[in-house]
Structure formats: C-alpha cells, structure tokens
Amino acid sequence: AQRVTQPEKLLSVFKGAPVELKCNYSYSGSPELFWYVQYSRQRLQLLLRHISRESIKGFTADLNKGETSFHLKKPFAQEEDSAMYYCALNNAGNMLTFGGGTRLMVKP
Amino acid sequence: DAGITQSPRHKVTETGTPVTLRCHQTENHRYMYWYRQDPGHGLRLIHYSYGVKDTDKGEVSDGYSVSRSKTEDFLLTLESATSSQTSVYFCAISESSGRRTGELFFGEGSRLTVL
Numbered sequence: 135a136q137r138v139t140q141p142e143k144l145l146s147v148f149k150g151a152p153v154e155l156k157c158n159y160s161y162s163g164s165p166e167l168f169w170y171v172q173y174s175r176q177r178l179q180l181l182l183r184h185i186s187r188e189s190i191k192g193f194t195a196d197l198n199k200g201e202t203s204f205h206l207k208k209p210f211a212q213e214e215d216s217a218m219y220y221c222a223l224n225n226a227g228n229m230l231t232f233g234g235g236t237r238l239m240v241k242p
Numbered sequence: 243d244a245g246i247t248q249s250p251r252h253k254v255t256e257t258g259t260p261v262t263l264r265c266h267q268t269e270n271h272r273y274m275y276w277y278r279q280d281p282g283h284g285l286r287l288i289h290y291s292y293g294v295k296d297t298d299k300g301e302v303s304d305g306y307s308v309s310r311s312k313t314e315d316f317l318l319t320l321e322s323a324t325s326s327q328t329s330v331y332f333c334a335i336s337e338s339s340g341r342r343t344g345e346l347f348f349g350e351g352s353r354l355t356v357l
Contacts, residue, residue, distance in 0.1 A: 138284075140284070143282065166344055168344055168345075170346075177347075177348045177349070177350055178285075178332065178334075178348040179347075179348070180345050180346070183344060183345070220284055220285065222344075224344040229287070229290070230287075230344060230346060231287070231301075232277075232284040232285040232286070233284050234282055234283055234284040235284045235285075
C-alpha cells in the first residue's frame with residue numbers, strides 16, 4: 135500500500151536560514167508527488183509537483199527514487215513561509231495520499 | 243479561489259445524532275473528495291466521487307456515507323456521529339486532465355465537534 139511519511143511535525147528556523155522539509159514515500163509504481171501548503175486562514179493549495187521541476191516561491195523539491203524521498207527545500211527562509219506543509223502522492227489517477235504534515239515556523 | 247463552498251462551516255452536535263456536510267462547486271469538475279484533517283494524521287480520504295452517482299470509499303470510510311445526485315453537490319453524512327468523528331472536514335475538487343492531474347482545489351473546511 136502507498137504511504138507518505140513526514141517525520142517532522144514541527145520545524146522551526148530563523149529567517150534567512152535554509153530549510154528542508156522531509157518527505158518519504160512507499161509506492162510500488164511510478165510515483166507522482168506534490169507539495170501542498172496551507173497558510174494561516176487560507177485554503178490548502180498546491181505548491182509544486184515533481185513533474186514540473188519548477189521553483190515556486192523559492193522552494194524546490196527533487197524526486198529521489200533510490201531513497202524514495204521528495205524533500206522540499208528553500209535556501210533562505212522568509213517569515214511568510216510559515217505554514218503547514220503536506221507532501222502528497224498521486225497513486226491512481228486523481229487519488230492523493232497525504233502525509234501527516236509539517237508545520238514550518240520561521241522566526242524573525 | 244476555486245468555486246467551492248462548504249456548509250456548515252462549524253457544527254457542534256451530540257453523539258448519536260445524524261450530521262450532513264455539504265460541498266458545492268461551480269467549476270463543473272468531475273472529481274470530488276471528502277477528507278478529514280487530524281493532528282498527526284494529515285489529511286485522510288473518506289470518500290470520493292468520479293461522477294454523478296459514482297462514488298467510492300477512501301481510507302477511512304467507516305461511519306460515513308456520501309451522495310452525489312448533481313455534478314455540483316457532494317454530501318457527506320454521518321448517520322450516527324461519534325466523538326472519534328470530531329475533526330475538520332475538507333471538500334476538494336479536481337478535473338481529470340493530464341497536465342492538471344493531481345491538482346486538488348480545496349474548500350475552507352468544516353469544523354465538526356461531537357460531544
């Protein structure tokens with residue numbers, strides 16, 4: 135069965151520091167992975183997907199099939215990055231399995 | 243924001259009472275989903291729909307039923323609410339097209355408390 139694991143429930147960093155939110159998955163097929171973000175008082179929304187290989191708001195994520203990971207990274211965190219981040223796996227068509235989420239707090 | 247509205251946004255009820263949450267979309271998207279969000283568990287899929295009258299179970303479907311009689315409405319029913327169903331419930335929609343597969347648009351959530 136597919137599973138998405140985010141080992142850190144809370145990650146606290148100072149503004150300007152690098153940040154890495156970890157995501158590991160288990161899936162027997164060819165995975166399609168996403169990062170979703172929920173800012174305070176806003177709806178959960180798509181941040182980026184691995185097939186796009188794009189940088190959104192300075193965040194990037196690389197799919198590592200050997201390590202079954204899809205970590206989210208940003209070289210210099212900003213206070214407005216504080217939010218709840220969810221890693222998600224698309225296992226069949228439009229079915230997403232989400233991880234437990236990591237709350238990122240960026241301190242001034 | 244995508245045209246998704248959930249109602250009610252907040253509800254407090256007692257154990258054993260029936261509860262229905264409504265999700266309404268104006269985007270004409272084919273897929274609709276109900277997730278629950280709980281600390282430490284992230285979002286877990288309850289039920290989903292891939293068309294009018296076409297629904298299927300998700301990961302945590304026990305104690306829940308759904309109905310979709312119109313493209314725009316997806317109802318989630320708790321026949322007899324229990325305290326373990328206290329949660330925040332999110333509706334989501336998506337369209338099934340290659341480039342946008344996997345992109346879900348979420349509602350604002352419905353906070354349900356079962357006493």
